[in-house]
Amino acid sequence: MTALPGETPGTVGTDTPEAAEPPAATDAEGPAHAEAPDADESAEATEPAADGTDDAETSSEEPPAGDAPAGDAPAGDASTSASTGEEGEAAAAAALSEAQAELAAQRELREKIAKRKAEKEGPVAAGTKLSGTAADLLAAVRAVESGEKAGAEFFDSPAPAPAPRRAAPAPAGQPPRPTPAPAAPLDRTASPEAVDAVRAVLTEGGAPEALARPATGTLGEQAAELLRADPWQLLAVPGVRPEQADGFARALLGAACGPDDGRRTAALVGWLLERAALQGHTALDAEAVRAALAERAVSDPEEAVRIAVEEGVALVFQEGTDPTEPDAAYEEDGEAPAEAETEAEAPEPVQVLLGLDRYALAEESIADGLARLMNACEKGADWAEAAAAAPFPSAAELIRTAATAGLVAHSGGEAARAEPAALIAAARGLGLRALGATHSEDGRRRLAEAVGAPDAAVTLAGLLSNAEGPGRDEDGALALDLLVVLDAPQLDVEGAAVLVEALADGVRLVLSGDPGVLGSAGAGRVFADVLAARACPQVVSRTPDPGPIGELVSGIGIGELTQVEAPGKEVVIVPVRDAGEAVHRTVQLVADSVPRALSIPAGDTQVITVGHGGAAGTRALNEALKQRLNPGPGRFGGFDPGDRVIHVPAPGRAVPGVVRSADAEGLHLDCGGVPVVVPQERVESAVRHGWALSAHQAAGMRWPAAVVVLPGDAAAGLSRPWVYTAFGRGERHLSVVHGVDQALPHAVAQIPAQERTTRLRPLLEAVPTPDAAS
Template identity: 40%
Template sequence: MGAPEQLAAPLVAVLGPDADARITADPWRLLDLRSVTPRQADYCARTLLGEAARPDDPRRVRALVAHLLRRASRDGHTAVEYGRMARALRGLGVAAADAALQAAAEDDRILLVEDLPEEDDEEFDGDLPEPPAPERFLALAALGEAERRLAAELVRMTASEPVMDSATATETVLAAAGKLGRDPAPETVAALVTVALRGVAVLLCGPAAAGTGVEAIRYAAAIAADSQVGMALVAPSASGAAALNRALADTGVRARTVAALLADPAVEAGLVVVDQATAVDTETFAALAAACPAEAHLVLLADPGQLPSAGPGQVVADLVASRTAAVAVLPDAPDAGPREALAAGVGEGRLPDRVDLPGREVVFVPAASAGEAAHRTLQLVTDSIPRTFGLEPDQVQIVTAAPGGEAGAAALNAACKARFNPGPGRVAGLDVGDRVLLAGRGAGYAPGDTGVLRGHDGSGAAVELADGTTVAVAHPAHLRPGWAVPLAAALGGAWPAAVAVFTPDAALSRPALRTALTRGQRHVSVVNAAGAELAAAVRSTSAPPRSTRLARLLREG
């Protein structure tokens, strides 16, 4: 049928052992592979079907809709407005787009939903107006159903009973603060009272309030202990959990990853606290919310100025917009440092022409090209940062915004492997001792987790994650080199030090730099090969909008 032989194995992985028969019956199912374009699928269809391969063939239309929805989900959308999809199909030669979309909605991979426009409060005189036309959206069925389930679970949790009355919660917080020698701001106390009273609470904390966020976790633990409901503290990734555990080392509170929590049969906690919640996508949030006990309270700590999750959705933003959850803004920590102040300023569109912090918490390193950026990055990881801050190279994480090329993750990882752990690459191009990034889901791990490959046998690989736990990875495709990770994979992560790389072809934006500046706890080096374009992006470019239905579903209850 004209399909390259190298697609055989990926097609079997996606479509199953009968992939050949399924492709023969519907050659446009080639589009189930991310690497295949509509033009390539059309070529293969013409080779197999000849003149019968028409642009409006229902099989082609269904495949194109599913392909476009998958692409939209990679851009963060959970649903696509009907008219937008119709225009995209017209651009691909489907003339009767409306009829085609109706046909596509019959495909079990695709979900068609209709929403009535939300009512306004305008008064009217005379006869009742005609009902408005419904707003229609298309979504991948699994993703659309996950968004519905998440909305239902959040609505359930908003009805949870208080775990304490406001007076007792206030006393508990002040007592816990007294033991720590702290004098919490009134806004912090009020936020924790809200946590005790409301089933779903969003605590917004920017970079300068990160210390207050950790303090809030301590107070939430005191509320959970005094009310005897228990608390589960989770982070999106293993490095984020490790950072929390370093900050909470003097307490009995231990953080674990969302993936580790979901690997348990049930969550035994009346307070479930999610740190860096903007990094959690819709499908993961749906699973987490479903795992929470009936009367549990869900507490989300989030910096709204960071990049949204690598997966589809914008759960925190939708919760805030829906006005169905309690929202509190945590105040800046009294001991917030210059790095936090710089990141906060970036979130407001400000980047100084010269960054010269006294403790070198942040250093901007100019580079004239991507090649020079790669050279500077290796120099920082191998020498400058370890020597200046007393860290080991394995405590420094490279985070690159470059989509590829000399400063992309692949090239930087190849250079790091040659420097730190050269070897034949016996395990999917990796060797025992290599730093790894997990790119799939399994028992106890999720995309974005980082760690070290500790062993491998016939059943799979043993990876020690950044939080000290060890997971078994059966699928070699889940393993990637992890000395350098894409910026999207670093969401929810934190390391003692980080090197962030920006190039002119990167997706430069205010949230991108703010996210990068908050990946390193002691130090961040920003290798800037984008020149003045980076500062211009900070001034004028926010994160692209995402199309989701969660806020509407929450308001509908």
């Protein structure tokens, strides 16, 4: 990984030294973080949730909420964040529009979750869906909700004898706290009257009027009444922070509110859990939640959590062995066995978790559905001839395994994608209805080419919205015999729950992906939990990624950043001194050096950087690249025909495209050959320039060339999965604009994937399954 022979270090295909040339001027957006920490967040690093700024890689797919005042200031403008992600993905020839398709999928999920909620209204016995004491705890929560028991009877900390719940401290005359409104998807049919009523309340509380529509969509038609009675309900609107909601509440309530107001503490618990979901957690340790509440001036965090559980804001779960149960190491007659046996069977420590009901129900649905698929599959299928005809041994192994299992986990790098393609082709050759689903349109195209059949691959979003694929049978299930899901690490729990619910008994499901890449943009780690639970057969590919880029990425996957030989200029390191030079070198590489040296046009080169903000984030890079590659006035909401863009139809979905035109209907895009029209009111929040992307946005896609930009202020955002994902996006060429010095090898060697707190793995380990792989 060196500069090209005979040329200035840090350049590709240049003829004269440029080290002394001043970097190109760019409009940087300030420091690395677009939003400075607030005064009351000096210990923010100890909180279990994400910062929520648009520089955070975990939330990079969400539009920025805008800088907001801190302290006592009212809520900042979060309208762009709130309007993100509620419309469906575009489809080429689907009868449904993109919005209708997405809403249909959401309605289906809500109906199934509502059905599951109804099933849980009665007592939950231990061992059913939730296991052991976790089921007992959920049953206790339901008992509290129905008034049969007091919350103190089941909370994990010692509590006094049952007594009527004390109200949170508040000045005299405080109105009773209303029941928190359940979270709801954005309702774009909110009546103008409801929006006007919310706007009036926001104005009275000093909050921006721009929050009126997202607040109405989140809280419903009664949003004005809810906000007036409980101003902290504003925290349910994406982008609003606690200090902003506090300012809004003080403006409305005056002295009738305080830091221990029960309405405030319950809203804070919900906000912490929602914020944690941005980092992928589906649950949080109760002690971590209490610590975070204490940092926000809550004097009795234990009571605050208890109130939140009783009010249904959060569910409580218990993982591990309950120390109150009889010790399993003792015999029935009360005599202790041998000392060694007693020590070997010592109970595990108990962890009490808090979670939002939608994630809890989604994980339970996944566990139940996967168990159903494993047990309902025909185990004796004879695919021996198909396996014998496989093009390479790893593909044959996958075919043989899929023949005898209802669920298979397949892992491997980019080259290993040929193995699921061979499985799909073999199954179709046997007359089965086999299909592959990918995270992106680029992945769909590559899979269809590998299988040799255009109709053999769909995007997962298109499949679930019925815009792509075989459609549904009379029972509403997907008309399939075998489904292979590639890019499985990008599955979040809510999407996976919809997928599993859509598969009929007897369908074979293969989850395939690279465990080394960044996880899903949404909450959960479905693929990693399936692998860790070992509840199904696993096939690990033995097909290595070829070439210098494959060698480099494979080393990163095991924590080694090695020098590789790149005689064909496959890998080039471009050292830079600061962010301004990083932007200059990036533009030079994309527009001049790579096309001239490697004959790869600028349109086939993708820039990838750590975050959206900062002097060399996606916004600064996109501005500089537009000025060089497609200058224009931005007359269509900041865009011009020919601009490369990224369309975000829903959280976690990033669809590359090119602007074609605009009219009264909206902005017209070409997304991989699929025409997409983005309504005018959605352009600002759902479309961004796309010459430069974050690594999360680039996951599941590849380009002939990739330029990875690592300015000095990016060091804190680096990790092994980030580097692994970003460096693997180039097929023929990778340039690394390197300004982080030793932070890069340190991240590869020392910073593994961030742990996500989820409940899926123990749920999968508890379900009865057929013979699982050892």
